[in-house]
Amino acid sequence: MLTMTAKVDGRVVRGDQTRRAILERAAAIASVEGLDGLSIGRLASALDSSKSGVFAHFGSKEELQLATVRWAREVFVAEVITPALRAPAGLRRLWRLCEAWLDYASRPVFPGGCFFASVAVEFDARPGRVRDAIAEAHRDWQRYLEEAVARARELGELTADADPRQLAFELDAFTRATQDALLFEERSVYTRARRAMLHRLRALATDPSVLPKSPR
Amino acid sequence: MLTMTAKVDGRVVRGDQTRRAILERAAAIASVEGLDGLSIGRLASALDSSKSGVFAHFGSKEELQLATVRWAREVFVAEVITPALRAPAGLRRLWRLCEAWLDYASRPVFPGGCFFASVAVEFDARPGRVRDAIAEAHRDWQRYLEEAVARARELGELTADADPRQLAFELDAFTRATQDALLFEERSVYTRARRAMLHRLRALATDPSVLPKSPR
DNA sequence: AAACTTTACGAACGATCGTACTATTAGTTT
């Protein structure tokens, strides 16, 4: 029994656990202070461990930033993409995707709002590997949204004149604008975003009854 | 003549000039590196002057940040609000406002995109005077946009069911999403935002011929 | 049980941060 515990809490496993604990904190802090504002010393003291101990796990600050982006991406998938997969493909899933996003941002999973909304603006004008990683994650999300729109159209649940790229852009824009909820400390922004999304989708839906009633 | 030059280039005037030069650089750098990422030493070397010289003009970093926000606000008014005033009140002015914003963001006036879009996300989760100043400026813009919508409705150029607050939110959301143009280095985002704005306004306009044709 | 590897820590590095103090220069006021 003791041996088993030792095995489970062994070297490699324990390393992975603390690694995960570090990244969880790092993502939380970065959503508030930014990925660059996040310092290793600050992160270490938040975890009650040593600066060099945290540092050793990543080898450089850039690697820490890249690992944090990868971690946040996994969180995003688990919180937004996966839940929406429970709805049937098409307009229903597209709408679930929107709702899951609003839920994810407002809960909040990250204290500084959507991790990617924060760091994308931070890095959009400074080249480097971190920016590239953020851009790729962001692009993937937009493409996924676009594909969800395209699928709904293929299934005949959206009218033919619904341009997937354009509609995905607009839905994504509404998610971004919810960042104001933090700046103004006013949660009504979420319902406004929801209303905007719903209005846009109802106008393009062949059967609007699939969607919830307009005002919430 | 020499006396005149001396008078014009005197102590107070010269102080104001360098102050302006500092703020111009500060706003430019902050739009890229963030208002917190902006350091006084970095700013001084960009201006080929001494750190203490720059510092003396403001007394603290926070005051420099606040002055930079005020400066950026003036730039924004000059670049977006004022040009739109040339159009007659109502739907025409509202549309000019949207176009002026797109022009301002894409030119670009600030190298890191819209100054406020950058710093609003940076400060939205950390309380303080700087955040309050940013929030106020941002709120003022949204209110101005909202009033422009309301005015167009009063003039009968938008249908009665156009909710000013909601429509202003949606138009603002499209401006925010243009930040992707920097992240992806893809200017097509501006035309997508333009199309989204135009589509939304045309649907609510009593006389759509006031607006330009749909696709650009 | 011995040899090896990984985790985590503490101390120290050079650089840079915001800020404080002093000095010099150059307009301004009297």
Add this chain to the structure above:
DNA sequence: AAACTAATAGTACGATCGTTCGTAAAGTTT
């Protein structure tokens, strides 16, 4: 012309930054 004041530079401070190095403890392999 003398007294005064604002602009700018220089230097130095304590703190913190990312990073390096050496080391003790713990887990793994042989």
